[in-house]
Amino acid sequence: MDTNTGDAVCLCGKVRGSKKAAPNKYPAKTCFYNGYVYDSILEANTAMELDWRKKCGDIKDWQRQFTIEIRNPKTGELLRRHKVDFRIEHYDESFELLEAKGFETRDWQMLRDEIEVLWLPRHLDYTYVVVT
Numbered sequence: 001m002d003t004n005t006g007d008a009v010c011l012c013g014k015v016r017g018s019k020k021a022a023p024n025k026y027p028a029k030t031c032f033y034n035g036y037v038y039d040s041i042l043e044a045n046t047a048m049e050l051d052w053r054k055k056c057g058d059i060k061d062w063q064r065q066f067t068i069e070i071r072n073p074k075t076g077e078l079l080r081r082h083k084v085d086f087r088i089e090h091y092d093e094s095f096e097l098l099e100a101k102g103f104e105t106r107d108w109q110m111l112r113d114e115i116e117v118l119w120l121p122r123h124l125d126y127t128y129v130v131v132t
Contacts, residue, residue: 066084084099096126
């Protein structure tokens with residue numbers, strides 16, 4: 001039962017009786033954790049681990065689905081927006097972008113290269129980490 005709307009909600013996070021979700025593009029199973037639906041069990045487990053790291057004081061805070069804009073360094077033209085799975089804030093005011101990937105696809109490898117070559121040099125207080 002959703003406490004805000006009063007709707008009957010399935011474990012997957014959808015309102016009971018609503019249209020079935022489209023199958024995932026990859027063989028990942030969506031997972032429900034702490035009020036959110038994650039694209040994979042790995043991503044949900046990573047969120048749970050980040051909650052534990054925050055509770056024990058290892059990290060200051062974290063957020064899910066952090067949007068970054070990748071721009072052409074010469075013209076400033078927006079090339080693409082990408083939602084990184086997690087952004088972790090450390091106590092030294094640095095940040096870590098964390099992606100939870102079950103396996104690498106060619107599209108994701110190109111995106112990773114764009115982040116490392118075009119986005120990270122302009123954001124020196126960030127690091128980029130991939131969990132597999």
